Amino acid sequence: MTEGPLLILAGAGSGKTATMTHRIAHLIKDKGVPPYNILAVTFTNKAAGEMRERVEELLGGSVNMWIMTFHAACLRILRMHADVLGYGRDFVVYDPVDTKSVIKKILKEQKIDEKTFNANGLLSQISACKEQELSPDGFREVYEDNYHNDVVYEVYREYDRTLRKNNAMDFDDLLLNTVRLFEKDETVLAKYQDRFHYIMVDEYQDTNKTQYKFVAMLADRHKNICVVGDDDQCIYQWRGADITNILNFERDFPGAQVIKLEQNYRSTGKILAAAHSVIENNHQRKAKKLWTEAEEGSNITYRRADNEKDEAAYVAQEIIRVKGPAQKYSDFAVLYRTNSQSRTFEEAFSARDIPYKVVGGVRYYDRKEIKDMIAYMRLVLNPSDDLALTRIINEPKRGIGTTTVTKLTGFAAATESSLFEVISDEGVQNGVSAKAGSGLRQVSDCIRKYHDEMDNLKVSNIYDGLLNDTGYLKALETAETAEAEIRMENLLEFKSVIFDYEEEGELTLADFLERIALISDIDNHDPDADAVVLMTMHSAKGLEFPYVFMPGMEDGLFPGWRSIDDVSKLEEERRLCYVGMTRAMEQLWLTSAAYRVMYGSGSFTRESTFLRELDPKLLEGDGVFRSRSESRFGEAKSFDGYQDPAPARPFDRLARARREVKKKKDPVVLAAGDRVKHDKFGEGLVITVKGNVVEVAFDSAGMKKLAADVAPLTKL
DNA sequence: CGTGCCAGAGTTTTT
DNA sequence: CTCTGGCACG
Numbered sequence: 001m002t003e004g005p006l007l008i009l010a011g012a013g014s015g016k017t018a019t020m021t022h023r024i025a026h027l028i029k030d031k032g033v034p035p036y037n038i039l040a041v042t043f044t045n046k047a048a049g050e051m052r053e054r055v056e057e058l059l060g061g062s063v064n065m066w067i068m069t070f071h072a073a074c075l076r077i078l079r080m081h082a083d084v085l086g087y088g089r090d091f092v093v094y095d096p097v098d099t100k101s102v103i104k105k106i107l108k109e110q111k112i113d114e115k116t117f118n119a120n121g122l123l124s125q126i127s128a129c130k131e132q133e134l135s136p137d138g139f140r141e142v143y144e145d146n147y148h149n150d151v152v153y154e155v156y157r158e159y160d161r162t163l164r165k166n167n168a169m170d171f172d173d174l175l176l177n178t179v180r181l182f183e184k185d186e187t188v189l190a191k192y193q194d195r196f197h198y199i200m201v202d203e204y205q206d207t208n209k210t211q212y213k214f215v216a217m218l219a220d221r222h223k224n225i226c227v228v229g230d231d232d233q234c235i236y237q238w239r240g241a242d243i244t245n246i247l248n249f250e251r252d253f254p255g256a257q258v259i260k261l262e263q264n265y266r267s268t269g270k271i272l273a274a275a276h277s278v279i280e281n282n283h284q285r286k287a288k289k290l291w292t293e294a295e296e297g298s299n300i301t302y303r304r305a306d307n308e309k310d311e312a313a314y315v316a317q318e319i320i321r322v323k324g325p326a327q328k329y330s331d332f333a334v335l336y337r338t339n340s341q342s343r344t345f346e347e348a349f350s351a352r353d354i355p356y357k358v359v360g361g362v363r364y365y366d367r368k369e370i371k372d373m374i375a376y377m378r379l380v381l382n383p384s385d386d387l388a389l390t391r392i393i394n395e396p397k398r399g400i401g402t403t404t405v406t407k408l409t410g411f412a413a414a415t416e417s418s419l420f421e422v423i424s425d426e427g428v429q430n431g432v433s434a435k436a437g438s439g440l441r442q443v444s445d446c447i448r449k450y451h452d453e454m455d456n457l458k459v460s461n462i463y464d465g466l467l468n469d470t471g472y473l474k475a476l477e478t479a480e481t482a483e484a485e486i487r488m489e490n491l492l493e494f495k496s497v498i499f500d501y502e503e504e505g506e507l508t509l510a511d512f513l514e515r516i517a518l519i520s521d522i523d524n525h526d527p528d529a530d531a532v533v534l535m536t537m538h539s540a541k542g543l544e545f546p547y548v549f550m551p552g553m554e555d556g557l558f559p560g561w562r563s564i565d566d567v568s569k570l571e572e573e574r575r576l577c578y579v580g581m582t583r584a585m586e587q588l589w590l591t592s593a594a595y596r597v598m599y600g601s602g603s604f605t606r607e608s609t610f611l612r613e614l615d616p617k618l619l620e621g622d623g624v625f626r627s628r629s630e631s632r633f634g635e636a637k638s639f640d641g642y643q644d645p646a647p648a649r650p651f652d653r654l655a656r657a658r659r660e661v662k663k664k665k666d667p668v669v670l671a672a673g674d675r676v677k678h679d680k681f682g683e684g685l686v687i688t689v690k691g692n693v694v695e696v697a698f699d700s701a702g703m704k705k706l707a708a709d710v711a712p713l714t715k716l
Numbered sequence: 717c718g719t720g721c722c723a724g725a726g727t728t729t730t731t
Numbered sequence: 732c733t734c735t736g737g738c739a740c741g
Contacts, residue, residue: 239729397717
């Protein structure tokens with residue numbers, strides 16, 4: 001069944017990826033379709049990577065076809081045709097940190113009160129507009145005239161202008177502009193319609209209006225569109241995902257066939273039944289019920305702990321109890337609703353020497369030092385990137401403060417030139433304070449130097465050069481704080497990331513910046529590292545674990561207090577619960593804390609609505625039948641006799657480091673061949689020693705280059 | 717211009 | 732609690 005529109009309703013764990021990959025392999029191998037004519041789009045790099053891997057396995061060799069994320073596909077198309085829309089083809093992609101600083105700058109310029117209109121709120125409104133293909137003017141037409149909307153309109157318009165001026169697109173623009181491109185230029189659209197005879201879409205339930213339009217336009221010629229999704233797993237409605245896309249597929253694509261995959265190959269019977277008993281309470285869903293040939297398995301364990309510390313202690317203790325030689329730590333996952341819940345678990349695990357890994361929270365690429373270096377590299381590529389320049393103009397400190405910067409931006413605006421042109425001007429350099437002037441000269445010379453040479457240098461050389469020439473590394477070295485140490489470590493780690501990319505083949509600066517622009521934290525989640533995984537249920541979508549813990553089953557936390565009195569929001573939370581539960585293969589634990597401290601103040605909690613919906617026959621463990629009056633609320637008695645241990649590893653290294661002054665440690669003398677232990681990467685073997693830089697092959701973390709005097713290394 | 721202190725806010729976030 | 736950003740002071 002390869003021709004015509006096809007909707008595959010694939011329940012959790014029903015072998016969705018296998019179905020898609022086999023379909024692709026079948027098209028290529030049996031139907032003789034050239035891989036070039038197939039497009040497969042996913043939401044995450046990880047999903048795309050997995051799919052490619054499995055297709056290549058099936059076909060036995062590398063395949064030259066488009067298996068990529070929506071954003072990557074759009075980026076690729078726009079790189080070739082962005083000029084149609086008036087962009088340069090070398091446009092840059094702004095990530096959420098960049099866009100936020102654009103908004104902040106606008107708010108300041110327009111003297112808009114940041115308390116009444118906070119940047120995040122405006123950003124999400126702008127994003128919502130773009131998801132509905134609403135331009136600033138379109139926004140003004142649709143929404144009534146009032147003060148609030150006037151401000152949103154002004155900011156949105158200015159935001160659009162700024163990005164245009166900087167030849168930049170945000171994530172939403174990648175999709176929106178591709179659709180606009182298709183609408184504006186029929187020949188471009190025809191080119192891609194002709195090319196993609198077969199289109200496949202993963203996680204279709206999470207597509208938004210623009211994504212829908214993108215695939216619908218592409219599929220309009222050959223009509224061979226196959227979408228795979230599960231309406232029960234739509235958990236991104238708050239971000240614009242439009243569940244009606246999947247519910248209306250048959251109407252939107254006449255003649256569509258529908259296949260339901262209802263056999264689950266992942267979980268035990270009881271886990272499935274429990275998940276089903278919860279999701280059943282949703283009204284807006286396509287009826288289906290998963291079944292399995294697997295064993296019934298054991299009941300769901302529920303534990304109501306006295307407080308969140310006991311909850312974490314219980315989870316830690318259960319992991320220790322269940323884990324035998326046959327289990328790896330990475331078989332266990334803790335899936336919570338909010339990132340802030342990770343803290344207690346980190347402390348509990350760390351105190352008991354349970355290795356763990358937190359996925360999510362602050363993105364690696366969002367760390368200040370990394371973003372600074374990326375800004376430098378972006379400037380080298382494109383010196384007129386004003387946003388990048390403002391970010392690093394005084395980083396490290398060069399005596400260029402707000403007054404100088406205001407003067408410079410004013411001058412740039414008046415002369416209609418880029419900020420870089422302004423700071424390169426000798427007249428300008430001499431027109432400011434001596435200290436600021438030499439700072440400006442240094443930055444502009446440095447950027448110019450690498451810009452002129454960028455085609456002859458490797459990315460890693462440019463990176464090293466910038467690190468030194470800008471004085472960035474020097475500033476960190478002289479700081480002598482533990483915080484600076486960690487930043488330097490991160491910068492070294494970033495270099496090994498660059499090396500990794502360079503090993504894959506020819507890498508230009510533009511390639512590199514483009515590739516890291518669309519990367520998230522979960523992509524770095526290494527399933528081979530033997531550590532318990534801590535992440536949000538959102539991040540866990542698409543993953544599976546033998547043993548899953550879902551803590552915080554409390555009204556107000558899960559479902560969140562913002563969702564409790566809104567049916568559709570509550571239904572989305574319920575789907576999230578379903579997603580979480582169906583990650584479990586063997587066993588599932590649900591826990592709650594009777595008393596929970598949040599934001600510094602604690603309160604008593606009520607067991608989650610979802611717990612009450614869950615079929616009680618499938619639950620066991622104390623707390624299930626305990627009436628509220630019998631609970632021993634608030635007695636902060638330690639669950640397993642553990643006495644609030646000081647965490648072995650400080651859970652927030654950066655925050656702690658900031659307070660501590662660097663303790664000069666004795667330099668570790670190392671030679672090639674030494675066995676060493678690193679706080680983060682574990683044990684490894686020293687390969688080379690060049691001055692202060694040691695290259696270590698870690699047993700599990702791979703090759704890393706480290707600064708011997710600062711890295712947390714010990715010789716074994 | 718740079719630092720340090722205080723006030724305020726604090727779901728989720730594939731890209 | 733813990734992060735962020737604004738403002739006042741040196």
